[in-house]
Amino acid sequence: MTATAQKAENNRLFAVDRSATGRFWTLADADEALVRRLAPAVGGSDLLARLLAERGVTPERADAYLAPTLRESFPNPSSFADMDKAAEVVFDAILKKRRVTVFADYDVDGGTSSAILARYFRAWGQDLGLYVPDRLEEGYGPSPEAFRHLKETGSDLVITVDCGAAAISALEEAEQIGLDVVVIDHHLMSGHNPPTLALVNPNRPDDTSGQGHLAAAGVVFVFVAALNRLARQRGIAPPEGLPDIMAQLDLAALGTLCDMAPLHGVNRAFVRQGLAMLSHGQNEGLRALAEVSGIQKVETVYHATFMLGPRLNAGGRVGDPWIAAKLLATDDRAEAIALAEQLHGLNEERKAVEASILDQAIMQAEKALEKTPDRGVLIASGEGWHPGVIGIVAGRLKDRFHLPSIVIGWGKGLGPVAKGSGRSVPGVNIGDAIAAAAREGVILSGGGHAMAGGLSLEPTQLSAFDDWMVAHMAQFTAERAAALELAIDAILAPGAATPELVDRVAEIGPFGAGAPEPVFALQSVQISYARQVGANHWKFTAEDASGRLDCIAWRAVGAPLGEALQPGNRVHLAGRLKADEWNGRRRVQLDVMDAASA
Template identity: 70%
Template sequence: MPDVGRLFGVERSLTGRFWSLSATDEDALRKFALQTGLPDLVCRLLMLRGVTADSAASYLAPRLKDTFPDPSTFQDMEKAAGLLLDAIAENRRVVVFADYDVDGGTSSALLARYFRHWGREMGLYVPDRLLEGYGPSPEAFRHLKEQGADLVVTVDCGAAATAALEEARRIALPVIVVDHHLMGTALPETTALVNPNRADDTSGYGHLAAAGVVFVLLAAMNKVARERGIAPEGGLPDILQWLDLCALGTLCDMSPLQDANRAFVRQGLKIMARGQNPGLRALADIAGIGTVESVYHATFMLGPRLNAGGRVGDPWLAAKLLATDDRAEAIALAEQLDGLNQERKAVEAMILEQATAQAERQIEQQPGRNVIVASGEGWHPGIIGIVAGRIKDRFHLPTIVIGHGEGLGPVAKGSARSVKGVNIGDAISQAAREGVILTGGGHAMAGGLSVEPERIEAFSDWMATHMGAFAEARAEALRLEVDGVLAPAAATLELCEQIDSLGPFGQGAPQPVFAIRDVRPLSPRIVGQNHVRFIADDGSARLECIYWRAADTEAGQAISAGRNVHLVGRLKENEWNGRRRVQFEVVDAADAASN
């Protein structure tokens, strides 16, 4: 790889980043192209993503039959399948206990639809983020027991709910845990625990979202049912018809798009485009999408609306919407979620403005600061994680956003997002061990915490000191990897099609990023709330560009002022009123005159 910061001579972009052009071995590239018969650009992009010539075909066209996990390799998978089939046969009351995000909602809907095919209806329980927090609680399990539940299945939660599972055992409430989150070596005592990330699981599918684990569980149930010689009237369900839910959960949980996940999403998007799920169809109509056929539609149009209930409203709405077959009910639920999403965006904008101002002051007062900690009274715990992510993306620093007071209880709640190379979960866990905060933890890129409001400033100081050890890693996080250099004249629909052939794009399968040298922004204008739309002109060709959420940034202001800039971004095909055209989505800009 070339030395960092040398692409176009850019040592520091207008967002404070440096650009590095990814390199491939030209001899290896020629061999790759000869072996696969693919265009040079596609070969180069595949090589940069670690794809070999032998695996190129399966990467570009992943098939479920080649990548689908063997259910028997998961600890407790077939045991759980058998217990659920027993419950169906005995007409026992089964309740699914789901997390309040998209992964939890899709997981619960998959189980509900499977049970309905057998003529059984599952109960549903989704905890309230404000009142109950994340995952099962002893109180929730006692409530379900009192309501007549014979069996509870937790999805996308439960693996770490030790106190709740102990209470379930005490009150003789059988619980099957279906989860995917990391857990320790000590396993809680429960009826069955399906989690590819439990210490003794050797399936190798720890990267599955909960929806993926549940989808494999449905396959296991069909397998066990065939072995027992049982089936509902009309035969066993074709679970492939519900692959749209599996794909949606996988995408919205940011699970890496490799092997099975890649096939789930590639095939699931095709099913999603058919509009067979009444809930997704209604939500897409309200969102003005038309046909849901892309990762963008699923992740950035449907996902936020489905999450809105768990963030600022009724946490049950998404799970109900995805499970219903009633068109009228689906429309009503979709309208509620869309309204809550509008409310969420308004609350987010208010918190983001205040938190950004705090971040700017911290950086101004401490230019070498390696973490941002912002806090405010009444900042909703369902929104602070989104805001932390926005600020992290803007300043390229690990960010923690904390809300307290005004109906949020006596304890402040915080959410963290980090940059590559800085393990924010470990830092928060250490703060908890040292008594700086009450509780907290997470993983490398995200975390959560609780802290006494009067201790927020002390925690901020502790984090600033602790994060000093990550200065080198933080600097590396400022590197922006560029796949290639592009001229505006080369940005054609044919090129877009070549790039799209590498999809689906997502976590672990990044969309290609290209750099454009020295263009003048023409006709810049603000669209939406703070997006910048303009035409990039290099003197010989022009290219339509959009820079999301950039109007109030230094980069956006440089473009609006018409200064010559270098750009880094992604090529997208855009269709409007039947006209197809290429659009460049800018992710960074640098002054051309100073380089």
């Protein structure tokens, strides 16, 4: 047994070896000396000090972690390779009134990045053109055809955001046809830098900024800061003064959260200060989207990530990929409402498409595991499965079965070949696996990073690809076993789950990637007042001698978790606390992640 496995065994909680979702539970282990040293930073609270210690926060970093500011954490733009060069090119283009187009990815990070630039250009009295590729027809990122189209329609300069760093053939074509290109990206790169006027990417091999954790929206925010700095150096400003880039912090925060960028360093400041701005609703597009989403105010990471995010992504998944970028950039109230309603409708369509594919994918996964219980990867596929939702479905499969999962779709109107999207568990690099399959000719192309990947293949290659992936993933047995661990931060009695406790825990937020929201366990509680809400959610009350707590298990109906939460059952619960306000009364709810028989 490895040291890590032995530690997990020693920390086993409530003797839960196999929960309703197939996991084992452990109680997080914190250095007691570190907890005591952190306590003064959180008003003497042992719980908050313990949560900080479990997240690797030291007393020296506690103040910056708890109260992140841009003043303390904002990077020097010049520390990024090519940042100063890019600023010179774009600022000169603004002054010379060249025709500039932003080429944006079709997700939230791309949309927020393009909107930050559009608003910056508008402050200088300039219109910024927009181009967003169609997911089905064009795929991800710039293509030679797209660049030729932009050149033919009069663009002098193209700024790619959230894409472009790996678009070698497209950038070589741009050089051939005399189209100037500046790339602003954050994706991993390999090999030589492609031909551009400037390539700003904290993850390019020769960049020494140390800001590789930034989302594209964060890199673009630093870029507009570099533009303002250059304008001050030259003594030039528009009539109303330099653009107020701080007014775009809401967009930087939204892109950071929806791209799941780790909340370290300046990302924490982006999100902390950006959420405050989001709550004021000063961006017309975001205010309209919040209204059609049924949110009075965007105040939390949940609102931004799980309410606004899916709606902004819906256009790129199942509709017009340009809508989100237009919405985020507009100052016209009527246009904002119309665009927000379109996105809301497309999101409803996306959910229906996703639900249908997910049901079929789960059946395929269950049959595959019944046939081969020890297989280390799940692959589900179907004709007519929309490429815009297969990534979401892959994530749902991964969460349900705790295995790397790949979902593949093809068919008329869905592109020339089958497209696949994969999601993985910690320790199993699915991007490397897909890239290796491509190198060996098992599929047409593919790659990605540790936790997610994409691929293209002919439907006739499916069987061979499944066999190849099962054989390749057989080596990761220890990593797959570790992925079944559910780490609990603290044990809580139902009666202790108060709004005041939720407020105190929020003091160490914001929570997100790299700064996980605390998971609490309730020991031996009884289920009562259970009922289904919505399509497949399960709402109930957990009771013990200390009191009662409202609970909800999302998408649990018809799943093992829902079966474990029947009225009268006595169970251990694991989940995250949420505060909600209804009719002027604040209450607390546990969002249930897992359950085990008590």
